[in-house]
Amino acid sequence: MDHGIKKLLLLGAGHAHVHVLSRLAQHHPADLDVTVLTPYDFQTYSGMTPGFVAGHYTETDCQIPLAPLIRAAGARWVAGRCIGLDAQARKVRVGTHPNQTGTPSVLTYDLLSVDTGAVIDRERLEEEMPGAAQHALMVRPIEAFARLWPDVVALARRQSVSVAVIGAGAAGIELLLAICHRLQAKGMPVSRFTLLTGGGAVGANYPPGVQRRILRQLRKRGVTVLNDACVGVEPGRLHLGSGATLACDVPVLAIGTHAPPWLRGSGLELSGSGHLLVNAFQQSTSHPEVFAAGDVCTRADRPHPKSGVYAVRAGPALATNLFAAHEGQALTPHHPPERTLNLLSCGTGHAIASWGPLHAEGGWAWRWKDRIDRAFMARYTLAPA
Ligand SMILES: Cc1cc2nc3c(=O)[nH]c(=O)nc-3n(C[C@H](O)[C@H](O)[C@H](O)COP(=O)(O)OP(=O)(O)OC[C@H]3O[C@@H](n4cnc5c(N)ncnc54)[C@H](O)[C@@H]3O)c2cc1C
Structure with missing residues (x-):
């Protein structure tokens, strides 16, 4: 029976989805049921991983705890991975750890958003x-x-x-x-x-x-x-x-990296490299109820490099368009930046900064990167209940 409740399924808790969850924490439409399918109860921030390897950060410094964010968003967490998608039937197949029980093997949706990153196939x-x-x-x-x-x-x-x-x-x-x-x-x-x-x-x-x-x-x-x-x-x-x-x-x-193999055979339109093809609204070019952001997708109108910076920038537009799609409102185009600030850490508390043709390096660049990365983590790290 249709109770007027729509199901939004978020695949992965990547850079853009943590923003979607934080927006849901501010405003959760009463007629929206939200599920997050992602394998871990934390999101690793790759930008800080070299700092973890160098010994500047602990492993948990680089992890956004997802439980408080998902709870604040009024969403449900399903621990597992998407291993198959049937866009026609609006069904996602769930892969879980062999010891895990009680997890649904299939999830259905009215609205789907994909931010699962890239993989090594x-x-x-x-x-x-x-x-x-x-x-x-x-x-x-x-x-x-x-x-x-x-x-x-x-x-x-x-x-x-x-x-x-x-x-x-x-x-x-x-x-x-x-x-x-x-x-x-x-x-x-x-x-x-x-x-x-x-x-x-x-x-x-x-x-x-x-x-x-x-x-x-x-x-x-x-x-x-x-x-x-x-x-x-x-x-x-x-x-x-x-x-x-x-x-x-x-x-x-x-x-x-490669596009996830489970996109093949999903029925969604894909780029030549097998990534989910999206338009200016971060919306699938073939299935209007499917949205995506980050390394899993390619913009058909304006391909750009796959990096965390672009995934982060897509977060607010993705959230806005998911709400708009749910409410049947007009979508807003997302304009990815032409160029982004690049801060390449050199392991020693030193980094190389570049922006288009301009570049410089020093300890100041590392401190800049450290401040940006810690601010990103702080924005999405909520205190446990
Ligand atoms: C060592 C390293 C350092 C980097 N440093 C930088 C940097 O400084 N700046 C920068 O811009 N980029 C950097 N990158 C690139 C950056 O990591 C990626 O571009 C970025 O992570 C892409 O973000 P995303 O949101 O698409 O996916 P991700 O951040 O990869 O998040 C994907 C999410 O989906 C989940 N997931 C994965 N598969 C599934 C599935 N099948 N089903 C459900 N959930 C799934 C994951 O657990 C995770 O929660 C770096 C990459 C590496 C490897």
């Missing part, structure tokens, strides 16, 4: 880099990476280790510099560090001046930069595109 990875899914330390899911990182520190305390970061984008560079800072601490055995660029330049998306600054930081740390690709991973060594092998105890995989 293990099947695709296995084709591109055999052995990596089994033997490399993958940056995503970030929660699994954070759980395993202390084991690497413990190993490096006992013996010298060789660390290779595979992928020389912003995340790979920040992580490697953070790893150096942590493992080059006084009293630690001397370890070796390599950055594998995949064949391209280090920080290829940055202007040449920023690339030079990054290279200087890597040189200071004694990092070996190899313009080579990793094509296979075995315990203790990496196979490189050039045919060489590289001895490696800790391969860290920070390559670009």
